Amino acid sequence: MTQLPGLLDTEAIRKDFPVLDRRVHDGQRLVYLDNAATSQKPTQVLDALADYYEKHNANVHRGVHVLAEEATALYEGARDKVAAFVNAPSRDEVIFTKNASESLNLVANMLGWADEPYRVERDTEIVITEMEHHSNIVPWQLLSQRTGAKLKWFGLTDEGRLDLAGVEELITEQTKVVALTLVSNIMGTFNPVEDIVRRAQEVGALVVVDASQAAPHMVLDVQALQADFVAFTGHKMCGPTGIGVLWGRQELLNDLPPFLGGGEMIETVTMHSSTYAPAPHKFEAGTPPVAQAVGLGAAVDYLSAIGMDRIHQHEQALTEYAVRRLREIPDLRIIGPATAEDRGATISFTLGDIHPHDVGQVLDEQGIAVRVGHHCARPVCLRYGIPATTRASFYLYSTPAEVDALADGLEHVRNFFA
Amino acid sequence: MTQLPGLLDTEAIRKDFPVLDRRVHDGQRLVYLDNAATSQKPTQVLDALADYYEKHNANVHRGVHVLAEEATALYEGARDKVAAFVNAPSRDEVIFTKNASESLNLVANMLGWADEPYRVERDTEIVITEMEHHSNIVPWQLLSQRTGAKLKWFGLTDEGRLDLAGVEELITEQTKVVALTLVSNIMGTFNPVEDIVRRAQEVGALVVVDASQAAPHMVLDVQALQADFVAFTGHKMCGPTGIGVLWGRQELLNDLPPFLGGGEMIETVTMHSSTYAPAPHKFEAGTPPVAQAVGLGAAVDYLSAIGMDRIHQHEQALTEYAVRRLREIPDLRIIGPATAEDRGATISFTLGDIHPHDVGQVLDEQGIAVRVGHHCARPVCLRYGIPATTRASFYLYSTPAEVDALADGLEHVRNFFA
Amino acid sequence: MKLDSMYQEVILDHYKNPHGRGLREGDAEVHHVNPTCGDEITLRVRYDGDRIEDVSYDGQGCSISQASASVLNELLVGKELSEARSIQEKFLELMQSRGQLEPDEHMEDLLEDAVAFAGVSKYPARVKCALLSWMAWKDATAQALGTTEADSAKEKTA
């Protein structure tokens, strides 16, 4: 077996993930390389869910009975865990949503309804990048359509990196908000956000960071980032589906208007008008995803126990190996950074003129699960003049043997369509 | 033991709900009467969740690998189940949200951004009722503040019913939307929506029904209702937290604009503009609550196997008995319908001048879980001039013995504060 | 290998040597997209009364969607509308059969090369690929002949 320095003890880790024992297509061992789409869940998280439902389930807040108190303590305890995980200055800055998409829409809507100086409106500008996930494009398109604000974006270099050359012209005094991803979900690129944050601070624009592909894989420190909002999603980081996070700076959360209205987010209601609870509750209308928050808390515990820096190291080693193996394959073109430097363990590629859909299908038959298509980042495909890509993405339980399986599988694909 | 006609075999049913075996406060058996806040979950639902995560977990849609296909089939299968459960003409009319609150906010936002003839704007009117849950009040207050539309409402009679006397004056040619609950979450009142629907249809207003307290307890038929939108929430009907439903008429879903933007809800995206997928996907931005939908599907199967009409019967019998027992208690005043007629198994009351918070605390010490406070329906408390209520709410696993425990517990409360 | 049931020789042939590809003059043009995988097709129909004079197309996509368009061209050009409709409906039925339908002789006569897609129907994610051009044709035909099937056709593809 291939030994690489920096790898985690995947033999032990894989025992925590029941699904990795799945056999598919008459006995093929599952090789799950679709982690950028969603991660698998360890027993520790599934146990936390079961424990919640079997022992403590109740609606949170406003209850005096034992279950309600326990459920509330578990739910709010999960908030503490997430706050610590991202080094938030205050637990009250952590808002639970249903996914990263809701988190990003929440910010876009707050800014559309905000008072000055935050209000996005006609004659103001929104800046994003060409490598955003659709969930960090469409909310801003909707906001710009509905307010008349202008939408601008950073382009990409041929190497799959942000083209920062025009930063001064892109981010101007008119710019109210700059939204960008920390790690590309299609190319794996790590973005240097510091320069952008600095320029945004110069002109007084808010910075929204989409950390959906960062939070699962590396240390995420919202204070070090110096952004104003950071969004991520539970299901990609060993947590359940149905839970996302928005971290926001306290003063902003105090000043900005609510988004969804309803139970839990109010202070007092009359038929004529209502006042709102302080953040985070102001932004959590209705019964929250209680069990899912508890599950995310368990996921954060699980990841932290292993260590985010060690997970990052593991993925770095694996990426290096994968890039090397993939580059040996004739006609394979990596879309995005072609080395392991400043990138994550998500690798998109094309294989000659075999359509990614066909590549994915033939890999699947061998038990290898990759994603094919636009990966919710169609502008990237347009930018590089390709219809779609095949994307392999690794996580803490991925092994060099799985990289080998992928490389061998791709040879088989080539032969199949030769 | 008390025998009442129409009861379900609760001995068998209770075995499905692990939490009902909980002992609290040093050995007190849990008497869970907080079902209007959230229901407990049967093993069948918990197994469906575990099975999903342990065998099939993947991101849905856009995947060619086995897990993605299985997850998609399970997720879309849950949509079929929910569609059948509410007798929807088409599965494409069932939108999964995170809870009923999101469902209601979704409608309010769609109507705010809609084109004519649906657009809610200055000089148009929104009609709600005084017995709505905050989640069906605040979204409309926000909409009216943001559009300039006028918010009006039906008042309540002393008996805890809608005062329909002024229906012709309330719902007028200016009315764009009427939003009301089918069953009150604080008083248990069943509302006769037919008259309101008829009047709304006369003037061309859309009708939004909040069925959060109906879907868990009785046959819900969206076609028979003749409403335009129906919202409900998974966690109150044996399903997981983190999942809600919005049913909407197909033509409306086709015509109305999206709410949250992002992955999954698009047809095609460029940096300049995007087009949207047809409903239901148009309204499901981002990775949906996949496991939670699957869990809700299992809940719907569970409830259907028992039969919604039999559940309704069970609760009717229990309500009748509970109302009888509660009325024997001195100083106890039921807020809402004082008989078991046209009402559900949710009973709010005050007990002399003992504050509900104290009532709930002393009941909790005896293992009896009730809810106290405004129940997210503060206007009802204001209407009846009371600071709050104590609310006991029953479900398919509730028993006459639990009614007795409540009645005895309340006697104890009276003595404690005597 | 199970996969061979999807990637039939006939299909791979059509994929590598497509019939009638390229856009030519037409009475109506539609553009359909399969958001699942990004497959796209632009398709034009030309009618001579009720007779299909031409179905021309261009687009990008996987072997299944490309081969399917090629088969469609081969099958439908020259046919009367009513017969083309029967073919389209039969093909739809086959594709929605989840691999449960064993093509009989009648079906084989009607669908010719298109029966090769029977294996695709076992792969839910690929059924839409196979149907993309057929739905586009239906839509384009509705537009060309001024009927109102357009909407319903469009929905089914997406």
Next chain:
Amino acid sequence: MKLDSMYQEVILDHYKNPHGRGLREGDAEVHHVNPTCGDEITLRVRYDGDRIEDVSYDGQGCSISQASASVLNELLVGKELSEARSIQEKFLELMQSRGQLEPDEHMEDLLEDAVAFAGVSKYPARVKCALLSWMAWKDATAQALGTTEADSAKEKTA
């Protein structure tokens, strides 16, 4: 019964016979709400320099929140601001102790009847009830004396 640790005789006495209830003239008035249970209090403070001349209040709520307001009135009226602050802080510490703090003699001297609330600290949902009037007092004091503690006080209550 464990409950007796919360519903101390002293607390029930204050609940049934509240001290200084009712609104009287003041330098500042605040209205605080506990959205968890709907408890509300309107509270006014009157200062003579740094001396608390009066704390008057009205509201509705459970035994804990009502008794707490009564105890507050009894304890703080007549005190110097600095001493009142120490009392408030000590009470806050006690209430946030989750039942872990055993009041010592010093605390008993300082808090008098308010030590009876030690048992309430075991019930997270009720801690806010006990603190409602104290947070309102802090807020009102900040307003009356023109300092800027108001915001922080308000947040903590909610």
